Amino acid sequence: MLGKPAWWKESVVYQVYWRSFLDTDGDGYGDLKGVIEKLDYIQSLGVTMVWLNPFNASPDKDNGYDVSDYYAVMERAGTMAEFDKLLAETHARGMKLMMDVVLNHTSDQHPWFKASRSSKDDPKRDWYIWRDPKDGGVPTNWRSYFNPSSWELDEGTGQYYMHSFAIEQPDLNWANPEVREEMYRMLRFWLDKGIDGLRLDALALLAKPEQFEDAGDPHDIRYLTHNPGLHEYLQEMNREVFSRYDIMTVGEVAFATPDTGPLFVGEERKELNTLFHFEVADEMPEWDMVRFKRIQRTWAQALSGRGFGSQFLNNHDHARQVTRYGNDGEYRVESAKLLGTLVHTLPGIPYIYQGEEIGMTGVRYDNIGEYQDIAMLNRYAEEVGKGRNPAEVLRSLQPLSRDNSRSPMQWNDARHAGFTDGEPWIKVNPNYRSINVERAEAEPASVLHYYRELIALRKKCPVMVYGDFTDISGDDPHVYAYVRSHEGVRWLVVLNHDTKANSFAAVEAAGGKGSLRLVLGNYADAPRERRAEGKLELRPYEALIYEF
Incomplete structure (x- = not known):
């Protein structure tokens, strides 16, 4: 369980x-x-x-x-x-x-940052990350999520401030206890109003690297995340805020892995209830069944008996799931139902x-002027600035643009x-x-x-x-089959993620005996009862939930 x-x-x-x-x-x-x-x-x-x-x-x-x-x-x-x-x-x-x-950053129009940049001696100077130039240029070669550099020069004081995202989003200095207390006060304000849950943005970036040194590969921006002090901040936040309310907390934890994920959600660690990891949404650009199943298996094993995860294939930062991971043409309805089944029946x-x-x-908008996604627009400008063909750059960026999911x-x-x-x-x-x-x-x-x-x-x-989770389909490239079991109830979920029909001996693999009763299927004429033996014949994008 x-x-x-x-x-x-x-x-x-x-x-x-x-x-x-x-x-x-x-x-x-x-x-x-x-x-x-x-x-x-x-x-x-x-x-x-x-x-x-x-x-x-x-x-x-x-x-x-x-x-x-x-x-x-x-x-x-x-x-x-x-x-x-x-x-x-x-x-x-x-x-x-x-x-x-x-929590990681504010606008550059926030009064805190306006004060911080006003003078090196301002009381809020240390509320943000400031560094002197290095060799007449940026302090490090770090990139931001949205820009070629995570540093922006402030002409008034001659120092650079750090921004992990847009230039207009300076990072807060969480090492400063005054910053942390102010953020906790803010969280309590909203929770006292009656908010029931907190989705905590960019949580893996709160703690900054101990040494501000050039990265070997600046494009691999994992150096911005999971730095020493992060878990101490989260445990303090739990003590000061979360533990005092009956709420749900979910952290956006970039670059979390099955090894590091339980550190955030382990029930004995008192940090978060659950987390978003991005081994699928960020790191699997198109559907790869074998890769997806391996990700699910390793996370299920890592969290079993320790903490709780989240399931999603799409949000405001990622392209629509039926277009990216399903089939938005002939099998739009079937594949949308299959992906929904997947998200709702996995742990x-x-x-x-x-x-x-x-x-x-x-x-797919016709020209770059119709897009609003700041990450896409900055990347487009960067690539075109290198001399690449604008039409080619647009085509390459369209599939994963965040605007795919932001249309009305x-x-x-x-x-x-x-x-x-x-x-x-x-x-x-x-x-x-x-x-x-x-x-x-x-x-x-x-x-x-x-x-x-x-x-x-x-x-x-x-x-x-x-329910416990057992993958019984191994590395089958098209069929995903797994068993969920809880207090004597056993469900068999079988999904054919393919434009072609496939068959799978899922029932035998699950060790089932007797009969199966259909709980839900995405084809109206799926058999309501069947013997728990032989192969299941599966139509394109067919999803079946049976109870033993």
Whole structure:
């Protein structure tokens, strides 16, 4: 069994990227009122928690991940009164609310940074990372996630400040206890309002390297993460904040591995409840079944009896799962259901990014001017600056652009997919007339109705949450088969991730006897009962859940 029972382990999380969800004031950006307006829809999915991307005051250079005031609401999002109403209305529907918090850095417009850069003697100078030039240039050859260098010269004081992301996002100095206490005070402010969960952004970067020296390979930016002191910060944060509230905490932990992951979520270590690792979303650019299964096996073994993981294939930073890892053409519906089955039946907490539940696909805008993703735009400028052909660079960056998942939610076939009455901040996917919530509601065999069945199963079947996990398909390149077992209940999950039919002796491999009863399948005519012997014949992208 996967640890002691806890309400947060039984969660199904729905991620709302509010600026692309629903616009109620016609400015082209989604807002908190739009989320309130669609809470009944979110509730109808059966999810238990809503994860809201950052809505703090911000110049919006990186879509809210550059905070200028942690205690205020971004004007585009709405007001504090509207946030309070959103929280109350979410709770009134029996759901919980998770807040996305940026701890590693602020905006360069934050009063703290304005004070810090004003003078070398300012009391807040040490709240950020400042270094003298080296040989007349940058202190180290480190890259940032978004720029060729993680250093920016401040002309006024003659020193460089560190930014692990955009130039406008200076890193905080977590080694300074005043910074840590201020961040804990901020977290308590929101938790005292009644927030139920915290998604902690860029958590692996809080502790900086002990020595600021050039990296052997500056492109391998793992040196920005997992530095000494990180776990001490998290344990202190747990003591000072998390342990005092009945909440769920999930850390965005870049470059976490099965060896290091349990250090963050081991229940005896008192750091986090769960984490996001990125061995799939960041490090597997296209579907690779053998690699995916090996990742799942090693993480399941590493966390077994120690801590709890998370399952996701897509979020606001990663391309739509049905386009990247499924088949967004002939088998869009089948592959969307298969990927949903995968995420909801593997060990860990399932996350649904808005639009997955209707099988939304990625976008391909015609020119670079239609993209908004700061990481993509900076990379495009860097590569074109090297002399590469602009059209070739655009083609190479399109598949994994973060804007693939940031196009507006597709509610209906009206203008702009029902997202806004104005001009949307980013173009709507042209396929919204055929892929939208209104149409999915009317089709009994839609991806939407299938997701509701998956979520309902998780609520009533503890085997999906607490069951042991056994992969029985080895390195089969197309079929994934595994058993979940809990207190005498045994489920067999078989997935054919292929455009062709395949067969698999999954029942024999599972040691099953007697008969199998169908729990759920993504083809309407799947056999309801069958003998637990012989091979399963699987159609393209067929997903089957059987109970022994």
